[in-house]
Amino acid sequence: MMETAEFQQRTGDGPMRGRSKIVQVDNALTAFHAVPADRPGTALIALKAVVRQCEAYVQHKEGKGEGQRLAGVSELQQQAGDGQAKFRTLAAFNELVAEIDRLLERGANPDTDDRALAAAAQEVSRGIPPDDFHAMMEGQVRTLGALSGDPDLPAETRGIIGELMAAAQRVTRMQVPMNGMPGMKITAGEGDSAEFTFNVDAQARGGSSFLQGHLAHELTHVAAHQAFGSSPVMELVEAGATPEEVRALATERKQTLLELQQALRNDPAFNDFQESMLSEKLVYGAQPQKLEQYASGFARAGKITEEQRARLVAYGQAAGDASGALVEYDTVLNQMLVYLHRWGISQDNPFYVRLRAAAQAASDRRNQARSRRGAGPPAPDPAPDRAP
Ligand SMILES: [Zn+2]
Numbered sequence: 001m002m003e004t005a006e007f008q009q010r011t012g013d014g015p016m017r018g019r020s021k022i023v024q025v026d027n028a029l030t031a032f033h034a035v036p037a038d039r040p041g042t043a044l045i046a047l048k049a050v051v052r053q054c055e056a057y058v059q060h061k062e063g064k065g066e067g068q069r070l071a072g073v074s075e076l077q078q079q080a081g082d083g084q085a086k087f088r089t090l091a092a093f094n095e096l097v098a099e100i101d102r103l104l105e106r107g108a109n110p111d112t113d114d115r116a117l118a119a120a121a122q123e124v125s126r127g128i129p130p131d132d133f134h135a136m137m138e139g140q141v142r143t144l145g146a147l148s149g150d151p152d153l154p155a156e157t158r159g160i161i162g163e164l165m166a167a168a169q170r171v172t173r174m175q176v177p178m179n180g181m182p183g184m185k186i187t188a189g190e191g192d193s194a195e196f197t198f199n200v201d202a203q204a205r206g207g208s209s210f211l212q213g214h215l216a217h218e219l220t221h222v223a224a225h226q227a228f229g230s231s232p233v234m235e236l237v238e239a240g241a242t243p244e245e246v247r248a249l250a251t252e253r254k255q256t257l258l259e260l261q262q263a264l265r266n267d268p269a270f271n272d273f274q275e276s277m278l279s280e281k282l283v284y285g286a287q288p289q290k291l292e293q294y295a296s297g298f299a300r301a302g303k304i305t306e307e308q309r310a311r312l313v314a315y316g317q318a319a320g321d322a323s324g325a326l327v328e329y330d331t332v333l334n335q336m337l338v339y340l341h342r343w344g345i346s347q348d349n350p351f352y353v354r355l356r357a358a359a360q361a362a363s364d365r366r367n368q369a370r371s372r373r374g375a376g377p378p379a380p381d382p383a384p385d386r387a388p
Pocket residue numbers: 183217218221327328331
């Protein structure tokens with residue numbers, strides 16, 4: 001990257017320069033060069049700002065007879081674009097996530113921060129060597145598991161974390177999805193010996209609490225799949241359930257999500273960002289047509305039989321407009337449990353109270369299904385002090 005002085009020389013360092021918009025390019029370039037060597041995430045963000053200022057200048061001046069200056073700006077823009085690759089490292093990813101954490105601690109909204117940190121984290125994640133990324137996620141699994149030792153963790157969450165840690169042993173790969181969607185999928189075996197690959201949403205828009213919540217969500221898919229003995233679609237329905245049973249289940253789950261939505265409304269304990277993170281999960285937990293769409297997609301890909309597809313479609317139809325609660329329900333509850341703990345929300349908060357009861361009921365259902373099916377042990381680390 002050229003130094004600011006060199007750039008200024010090349011683009012006409014005359015007495016009138018101070019009046020030109022090119023000063024904004026100068027400032028962005030100087031800011032980049034001032035970033036300490038051990039801050040690759042900040043350096044990447046600074047380079048993006050250089051590119052943005054170059055673009056703005058070229059757009060402003062094009063066709064106004066500043067050929068030589070424009071050539072210098074275009075050259076810098078090229079350099080700043082090319083220079084970003086070397087900052088797409090694990091260290092940069094961790095730094096960006098930590099910066100989002102700092103914003104959240106200050107009560108700021110990372111969605112409206114003009115550095116677009118989450119998008120940068122996602123971009124960076126694609127440059128991290130896959131083994132390094134997997135190892136980083138193993139660290140995230142350990143961090144999630146270590147929550148069990150936190151004396152402030154609610155008993156309900158502690159029991160669930162134990163269940164999720166058992167599920168984590170079935171996940172053999174955690175990676176950045178290059179083509180597919182984020183999520184958990186079966187990549188080998190079936191039933192209790194199935195192995196899973198976790199396509200991680202490395203956007204991390206809510207920082208480390210987002211990553212931890214995302215991890216809890218995806219591990220819940222694994223735990224529930226094994227508890228219920230469900231199809232590769234991983235429906236949250238015990239194998240062999242009748243459509244009538246599924247109808248009752250979906251109605252109950254939809255009602256709980258509605259109650260949670262009501263509890264969340266206008267609750268001053270949550271800031272706008274937190275409210276949006278919870279709201280989107282409550283909506284995601286019961287989208288119409290969801291199981292039917294998954295069933296069709298999996299059948300087309302040859303991952304389930306026609307008989308399985310037909311059963312899942314019948315389940316989805318039995319759920320009415322809450323089909324999504326048959327795929328995403330236990331998942332979003334556990335994800336929100338992690339959010340609330342990480343955000344330090346009081347356990348007396350009405351939304352938190354309702355959420356813990358709902359997550360415990362869902363956990364009980366999984367445990368009952370496990371013992372009915374005689375399928376492996378439930379949580380390896382049941383909460384010793386769990387309330388009845
Ligand atoms: Zn999910």
